[in-house]
Amino acid sequence: MAVETSRRDFIGMAFGGFAAAGGVIALGAMKKTWDPLPSVQSAGFITVDLSPMKEG
Known part of the structure; x- marks a missing residue:
């Protein structure tokens, strides 16, 4: 039995296919926005020695 479309x-x-593709593109754009900038990522971390500070 053939199903007629x-x-x-x-x-x-x-429309569902286009909506799904648009959703995937939107999620990719959000991930790219949330990633740190290359300049920030290459800067690394700064460590601070807090042992000389007194309590209070």
């Missing part, structure tokens, strides 16, 4: 079903599936 109507034009409305095709348009719905095509």
Whole structure:
């Protein structure tokens, strides 16, 4: 038994595919935004010795 796909079903599936692709692109853009800048990443970490400080 063959399943007939109507034009409305095709348009719905095509829209769903475009929406999914747009969601993946949006998530990729958000991840790129949250990543640290290369200049910040290459700077490394700064360590500070707090042992000479007195309590209080």
